[in-house]
Every structure is written in structure tokens, then in C-alpha cells.
Amino acid sequence: MSDKYIKKATRHVNQNEDLIFERSSPGKKGYRLPPLDVPEVDYKQALGQAARADLGNMPEVSEMEIIRHFTRLSTWNYAIDLGMYPLGSCTMKYNARVNEVVARLQGLAEAHPWQPEKVSQGALRIMKILADCLLDITGMDAITLQPAAGAHGEMTGIMLIHALLKSKGNPRKKILIPDSAHGTNPATAAICGYAVENLKSNAQGMVDINALASQMNEDVAGLMLTNPNTLGIFEQEIHKIAAILHDKGGLLYMDGANMNALVGKTRPGDFGVDVMHLNLHKTFSTPHGGGGPGSGPVACKKALEPFLPKPVVMSKPDGTVGLDYDRPQSVGRVRMFFGNFGMHVRALAYIMANGPDGLRQTTEDAVLNANYIRKKLDGTYELPYKSASMHEVVFSDHLQSEKGVKTGDVAKRLIDYGFHPYTVSFPLVVHGALMIEPTESESLDELDLFIDAMQSIAREVNEDPELVKTAPHSTRVSRLDETAAARKPVLRWKP
Numbered sequence: 001m002s003d004k005y006i007k008k009a010t011r012h013v014n015q016n017e018d019l020i021f022e023r024s025s026p027g028k029k030g031y032r033l034p035p036l037d038v039p040e041v042d043y044k045q046a047l048g049q050a051a052r053a054d055l056g057n058m059p060e061v062s063e064m065e066i067i068r069h070f071t072r073l074s075t076w077n078y079a080i081d082l083g084m085y086p087l088g089s090c091t092m093k094y095n096a097r098v099n100e101v102v103a104r105l106q107g108l109a110e111a112h113p114w115q116p117e118k119v120s121q122g123a124l125r126i127m128k129i130l131a132d133c134l135l136d137i138t139g140m141d142a143i144t145l146q147p148a149a150g151a152h153g154e155m156t157g158i159m160l161i162h163a164l165l166k167s168k169g170n171p172r173k174k175i176l177i178p179d180s181a182h183g184t185n186p187a188t189a190a191i192c193g194y195a196v197e198n199l200k201s202n203a204q205g206m207v208d209i210n211a212l213a214s215q216m217n218e219d220v221a222g223l224m225l226t227n228p229n230t231l232g233i234f235e236q237e238i239h240k241i242a243a244i245l246h247d248k249g250g251l252l253y254m255d256g257a258n259m260n261a262l263v264g265k266t267r268p269g270d271f272g273v274d275v276m277h278l279n280l281h282k283t284f285s286t287p288h289g290g291g292g293p294g295s296g297p298v299a300c301k302k303a304l305e306p307f308l309p310k311p312v313v314m315s316k317p318d319g320t321v322g323l324d325y326d327r328p329q330s331v332g333r334v335r336m337f338f339g340n341f342g343m344h345v346r347a348l349a350y351i352m353a354n355g356p357d358g359l360r361q362t363t364e365d366a367v368l369n370a371n372y373i374r375k376k377l378d379g380t381y382e383l384p385y386k387s388a389s390m391h392e393v394v395f396s397d398h399l400q401s402e403k404g405v406k407t408g409d410v411a412k413r414l415i416d417y418g419f420h421p422y423t424v425s426f427p428l429v430v431h432g433a434l435m436i437e438p439t440e441s442e443s444l445d446e447l448d449l450f451i452d453a454m455q456s457i458a459r460e461v462n463e464d465p466e467l468v469k470t471a472p473h474s475t476r477v478s479r480l481d482e483t484a485a486a487r488k489p490v491l492r493w494k495p
């Protein structure tokens with residue numbers, strides 16, 4: 001092959017893809033409209049003050065140019081459809097195509113939220129059945145599907161706790177949060193007006209029961225707990241934790257983002273949890289991140305039900321499904337209409353495609369896969385907590401740091417091997433954490449490839465640490481200055 005030919009072949013997927021503004025040339029259009037056949041409206045007059053005088057600098061390109069530009073950019077992305085995405089705490093599982101087929105059915109995709117109940121029975125029944133399934137899975141009494149993400153669910157859940165305690169005359173002041181918690185938990189408590197008090201973990205990586213007992217008092221509204229926690233460890237004394245809180249009138253909030261380790265095996269409602277959120281975009285296979293909006297339903301016990309956001313989907317005596325707006329104690333709406341309905345459809349498709357036995361199998365496979373990786377990489381990477389892992393495993397970069405290589409360097413090198421990095425430097429209780437969650441989606445072949453890559457990187461750390469410290473080497477852009485990117489982001493193109 002001549003060089004010339006290679007150049008042409010590579011240019012189409014080019015690391016130097018111009019900005020769309022740089023491709024602009026005056027007068028080009030990506031559309032063609034028919035001649036105007038209605039009276040022209042003076043938009044400045046029609047919009048008044050809302051009309052912008054300066055429309056800025058818009059790129060002028062043809063339809064073909066804009067299609068190619070964005071299609072080429074899309075090939076720069078890593079995706080779950082390309083390979084393993086071992087991002088711990090995120091449950092990056094396969095988004096089944098059958099979910100998409102169902103969500104695109106015309107009657108669902110084009111349903112309008114203002115259609116009368118009478119002609120929305122199908123959509124309402126989907127929400128009702130999903131709600132019932134999730135209650136069955138969690139062992140809780142009532143649920144709202146409104147919240148649009150996990151963090152949004154947390155906020156809704158803490159608002160319920162606040163509303164219940166306030167109705168009893170004292171909303172209290174503090175929320176306890178373990179040091180292993182996801183960053184959204186303290187942020188949620190703070191946003192809801194609570195002071196955050198840190199709760200220490202014990203040597204096994206679980207909540208220190210004695211510390212909890214001494215910190216729990218009548219100022220504490222509740223505890224926000226992830227179970228299994230962010231170390232992937234099941235809180236074995238969860239029933240005692242719940243009892244300590246309940247004895248002093250507090251409530252137990254469970255961050256249910258890690259339900260992929262529990263579905264079909266055990267139920268938070270049975271081990272003392274009062275209120276929790278689920279991440280449909282984690283456990284229930286709806287797209288995560290750039291792939292679509294999230295969904296964070298909040299399930300609670302009977303005592304909290306009156307405060308749920310309205311409307312609540314309910315079965316009516318005549319056998320139809322309707323929306324209950326008559327809820328005087330409700331915390332109000334947390335999201336327009338009924339939440340991200342398209343995600344409810346996908347999550348229900350996933351639940352029904354698997355069935356109860358399939359869901360249980362999913363949980364078992366997710367836990368098995370994480371433990372397979374743990375066993376194979378133990379010793380190559382340090383395992384700081386020896387307690388049994390559930391769906392994810394956390395190593396540290398202790399052995400690699402002797403060569404000056406950090407968890408972030410190993411993660412960057414993993415990109416050269418064709419994998420998305422694992423979660424870096426989290427949870428904070430482990431110095432230099434490598435947090436890995438394979439999910440049930442991965443085959444033994446893919447797990448072995450990943451393990452091979454991690455072992456190979458560990459060898460490279462010993463033989464040629466510079467190679468790892470300067471990774472990635474195979475990407476379109478080399479290592480970025482992450483501090484500058486976070487502190488001085490350039491979010492806007494200027495001519």
C-alpha cells in the first residue's frame with residue numbers, strides 16, 4: 001500500500017478533526033426550505049425583549065459535513081457496546097436491545113403526558129407494574145418513579161425523612177454518613193439543610209457499630225448507608241444498625257445504587273431500611289451517562305408514604321389505573337410529569353425479560369464475576385480489605401506506588417489495552433483505590449482479557465514504570481492535564 005493511500009484511509013477518522021466552527025464557510029446551509037407560503041412575521045416585534053440582537057457566530061456547513069463531523073467524533077468514544085467498562089460503583093451493564101424495541105413502540109414513544117387517563121391506560125399500567133415489581137424486589141411499601149437520577153432520588157428520600165420528622169414536631173439537625181459513602185450522599189444531606197456527621201468504618205470496612213451507638217442521639221434524623229458499601233462489602237450488622245437508629249427515632253436511608261448485588265437474594269425492606277433509591281440506569285439496564293436520562297425511583301415504608309411526591313400512580317376500584325393528586329402531606333413534585341417514562345419502559349422490559357429467576361441469576365453472576373477478578377488479581381495488586389466482596393472489588397496501588405506509579409497511571413495504561421478505566425481513587429477510605437465492577441454482562445473470555453491486561457500492566461510497572469506513567473499511548477490525545485481541565489475548563493469556542 002502506498003503512503004498516499006494510508007493517509008487517505010486515516011484522514012477520515014482523524015485526531016485533528018477540526019471544530020465545526022473551523023469547517024464553516026459563509027453561506028453554506030445544512031437545509032433547504034420551500035418558499036414561504038404564509039405572511040412573514042417580524043420576529044423581533046413578536047418576541048419583544050426576548051429577541052436576541054446578536055445571534056453570535058453560527059457555523060455554516062452542509063448537511064453532509066455536519067453528519068460526518070459528529071459521526072467521526074462519535075467514534076472517539078468508548079462504549080459498553082465496544083468492550084468491558086469496569087467502572088466500580090457504576091454498574092455499567094449491557095443495555096439490552098429488546099429494551100429499545102419496546103421503548104420505541106409508537107403508542108409508548110409518542111404518548112403525550114397530557115393525554116387523559118382514559119387513553120393512557122397502557123402507559124399508566126407500565127408504571128404501576130414497574131412500581132409493583134420494584135416494591136417486590138426491595139421489600140418496601142410505597143414508591144415514586146419521579147426522580148431523574150440517583151442523586152435526585154437521594155434528595156427526594158431525605159425530603160421524605162425531613163417531612164415525616166417535621167410532622168412529628170422536630171425535623172432534627174444531623175445526618176450521619178460513613179466515611180466510605182458516595183460523594184452524592186453528604187451533598188444530598190447538605191442540600192436538604194442537614195449538618196453532615198462523619199461515621200468511621202471498622203477494620204473490616206463496615207460501619208463501626210460502637211461509633212454509631214455513641215454518635216446516635218435525638219439530633220440525628222437518619223443515616224445514609226450504601227449496602228453493599230462502596231468497598232463491595234455487605235454490612236453484616238445492618239439489622240443492628242437499623243435498630244440503633246430506630247431506638248432513638250431516626251431513620252435508615254439506603255443508597256440502593258449497589259442493588260445489583262442484592263436483587264432476588266435479599267430485600268432492604270426486610271433488613272430495616274426505611275427509605276431508599278434505585279438507579280434504573282445501573283441495576284435495571286437502562287442507558288447510563290451519555291446514553292440517555294437516568295431514573296432514580298424512591299421506595300419507602302408506610303410511615304413515609306403520605307409525603308411521597310405527587311401524583312402517585314394507583315389502581316382504581318373500577319380496575320383502571322389513575323393518578324392520585326389528592327395528597328395534602330406530599331413534599332410536592334420533584335420532576336415534571338411522571339419522571340423519565342422511557343426509562344420505566346426499558347427497566348420493566350429488563351425485569352420481565354429476566355423474570356424472578358433470571359434476576360436472581362444476574363445477581364449471582366455479577367458477584368461471581370467480581371470474585372473471579374478479585375481472586376485472580378489478589379497479590380498482583382494489594383487487597384486492603386479481606387472481607388468477602390459482593391459485586392465489586394477494591395484494590396490499592398500500594399505495590400505499584402513503590403515504583404512511583406499510581407492508580408491513575410494504571411487506569412490510563414488500561415486504555416492502551418482497549419478497556420475503559422476502572423474507578424480511580426474511590427472510595428476515599430482506600431489510599432490509591434482501584435475499584436472494579438465487571439457486572440454479570442461479561443463473559444469469561446472478556447474477564448480473562450481484562451485480568452491479562454491488569455497483570456501485564458503490573459509487569460510493566462516493574463520493568464518500565466515510565467511507560468505506564470506516560471500512558472495512554474494509543475489514543476488520539478495523550479494524557480491531559482486533568483487539574484487544568486477541572487479548574488480552568490474552556491467551555492466555549494471564541495473566534
Ligand SMILES: *Cc1c(COP(=O)(O)O)cnc(C)c1O
Pocket residue numbers: 089090149150151152182184226255257258279294296
Ligand atoms: C451512582 C451512584 C450514585 C448517584 O447516582 P446518579 O444517578 O449518578 O446521580 C449515588 N450513590 C452511589 C453509591 C452510586 O454508585
